[in-house]
Amino acid sequence: MKSNKIAESFNLKASECLAAGKYTEALENYNQSLRFAVNKSQMLSDAYAGRSKIYYEVNQLENCLKNIKKSLQTCINDEKCRKIESLREKCLDQINLSTSEKKENVTSEFFKLSHPQHKRVPFIAGCLEVRENDVYGRYIATTSDLKPGDIVVIEEPFYKVLDPKRRHTRCAICLKQNMLNLFPCVKCSNAMFCSRVCSESVVHRYECNDSKDDSFDKLLLQRMFYQAIEITGSLEELQKLMNRQTSSKTILDFDFSDPKNSMNDKNRILATTSLAEREPWSAEAYAKYESVTQQLQIETEDERKFLQNYLVRCLKSMTVNFFHFFWSPTKIEGQGLALCSLAAYFAHSCDPNVEKIDVDNKFVFITKKPIKAGEQLFMNYDRFSFLTHTLKDRQDYFNKIYTFQCACNACKDDYPMLNKLPRIDEKFIEPETKFESIAVAKLQYQKNCDYISANMDRYPCYEICLLMIQNYRLLHAIGNKLPF
Numbered sequence: 197m198k199s200n201k202i203a204e205s206f207n208l209k210a211s212e213c214l215a216a217g218k219y220t221e222a223l224e225n226y227n228q229s230l231r232f233a234v235n236k237s238q239m240l241s242d243a244y245a246g247r248s249k250i251y252y253e254v255n256q257l258e259n260c261l262k263n264i265k266k267s268l269q270t271c272i273n274d275e276k277c278r279k280i281e282s283l284r285e286k287c288l289d290q291i292n293l294s295t296s297e298k299k300e301n302v303t304s305e306f307f308k309l310s311h312p313q314h315k316r317v318p319f320i321a322g323c324l325e326v327r328e329n330d331v332y333g334r335y336i337a338t339t340s341d342l343k344p345g346d347i348v349v350i351e352e353p354f355y356k357v358l359d360p361k362r363r364h365t366r367c368a369i370c371l372k373q374n375m376l377n378l379f380p381c382v383k384c385s386n387a388m389f390c391s392r393v394c395s396e397s398v399v400h401r402y403e404c405n406d407s408k409d410d411s412f413d414k415l416l417l418q419r420m421f422y423q424a425i426e427i428t429g430s431l432e433e434l435q436k437l438m439n440r441q442t443s444s445k446t447i448l449d450f451d452f453s454d455p456k457n458s459m460n461d462k463n464r465i466l467a468t469t470s471l472a473e474r475e476p477w478s479a480e481a482y483a484k485y486e487s488v489t490q491q492l493q494i495e496t497e498d499e500r501k502f503l504q505n506y507l508v509r510c511l512k513s514m515t516v517n518f519f520h521f522f523w524s525p526t527k528i529e530g531q532g533l534a535l536c537s538l539a540a541y542f543a544h545s546c547d548p549n550v551e552k553i554d555v556d557n558k559f560v561f562i563t564k565k566p567i568k569a570g571e572q573l574f575m576n577y578d579r580f581s582f583l584t585h586t587l588k589d590r591q592d593y594f595n596k597i598y599t600f601q602c603a604c605n606a607c608k609d610d611y612p613m614l615n616k617l618p619r620i621d622e623k624f625i626e627p628e629t630k631f632e633s634i635a636v637a638k639l640q641y642q643k644n645c646d647y648i649s650a651n652m653d654r655y656p657c658y659e660i661c662l663l664m665i666q667n668y669r670l671l672h673a674i675g676n677k678l679p680f
């Protein structure tokens with residue numbers, strides 16, 4: 197529910213943070229304030245004014261002007277209006293003076309596919325294939341040799357929702373960070389948007405409410421359903437689309453090479469509905485579908501049945517295929533929940549050869565070790581690796597949650613945890629943990645990859661595992677750097 201009282205308390209915190217030079221915290225609090233401020237109120241104007249001050253401090257002058265404009269739209273206090281206008285003057289003066297070069301866009305320069313893209317699915321390397329066997333079901337393999345540090349998949353999950361606790365930090369629709377530009381939904385306090393397109397999405401019209409008790413996974417189920425309705429146009433059209441699919445197809449069976457093809461989104465729906473399914477973990481989970489679809493008018497018994505089957509299918513698929521977003525390497529809890537069409541085919545290993553790094557609203561899959569042509573690619577599910585969990589804990593977990601007996605090398609040979617691993621290199625120097633710039637961090641990352649390649653015949657060993665841990669942190673730092 198919108199509340200200027202709540203907005204004001206965030207505004208006060210934000211001003212303190214701004215005064216102390218804590219810009220990220222100030223920004224989070226101004227965004228919280230925007231989220232709760234009553235539409236067209238002075239409070240809304242104050243929050244935009246606060247954000248414009250941060251922009252001014254970090255020399256993002258165009259964004260400063262955008263926030264000033266928003267602030268003036270609802271400002272009714274003369275004194276405050278004068279202050280904002282004076283900031284605008286200062287900002288315009290700076291723009292006239294400024295000749296600073298544009299900064300390198302570190303993230304998009306660095307996170308690019310390392311191999312020619314797939315002919316039909318441009319966000320993955322062309323050397324990847326989905327294969328199938330009795331042990332893993334469908335899985336991902338490579339037809340070319342890969343080296344540590346190769347980027348093989350950059351997938352924006354098709355369905356994704358934000359942890360309700362992070363609503364002031366990212367766009368509710370696309371999950372892009374864009375924190376300095378977020379603006380609130382005018383009706384509810386549950387969503388902020390990064391662009392007009394996202395704010396006008398049909399999905400949000402169904403989701404727009406001030407409900408506080410929705411669980412994270414229910415939100416994803418709801419998104420899976422309403423996004424499919426938005427794409428097809430109606431329940432009837434969704435039903436027709438589902439009836440059109442004759443056999444189960446993976447994403448690689450469709451052609452996404454033309455980004456303007458109007459079938460792309462419909463094909464993504466079809467590709468995600470053919471993912472593996474499992475019973476949800478609790479019987480109560482089924483009760484969720486009843487409230488998920490309550491916004492929709494059901495006309496016939498046939499529609500009701502279709503709806504029920506469709507949601508049960510979504511729930512079963514979500515149960516086994518969902519991923520969390522982790523924008524920080526140290527956070528224990530996921531900050532977003534998502535379903536992918538391709539990445540869902542990665543099998544688990546407690547000693548994986550691929551790392552998942554979350555960069556803005558995409559999952560980037562990067563090889564950690566050399567992988568030979570013909571070999572399978574493995575990621576790590578739910579952060580259960582041999583470095584952090586005992587063999588028994590891992591086996592119990594995967595038996596219970598995914599019903600498979602993990603047979604990776606670390607499980608077969610019971611690899612020791614990090615500090616008990618053999619050491620191979622007396623001259624090894626523990627890697628630095630602080631970096632003065634992204635450029636230096638990138639150099640360290642490359643050095644680590646070279647060391648891993650050169651010493652892989654001695655794996656598993658302490659040195660390589662330590663460098664892999666450092667690489668994970670470095671990739672996060674490079675990928676998720678805040679603008680200041």
Ligand SMILES: C[S@@+](CC[C@H](N)C(=O)[O-])C[C@H]1O[C@@H](n2cnc3c(N)ncnc32)[C@H](O)[C@@H]1O
Nearest residue numbers: 331332333334472516517540541543544598600
């Ligand atoms: C996210 S899905 C992966 C794709 C799935 N194999 C398919 O055919 O669609 C997870 C499921 O894959 C299988 N799987 C993943 N890793 C495995 C492993 N290490 N050993 C055995 N089965 C595994 C299990 O059936 C698990 O529930």
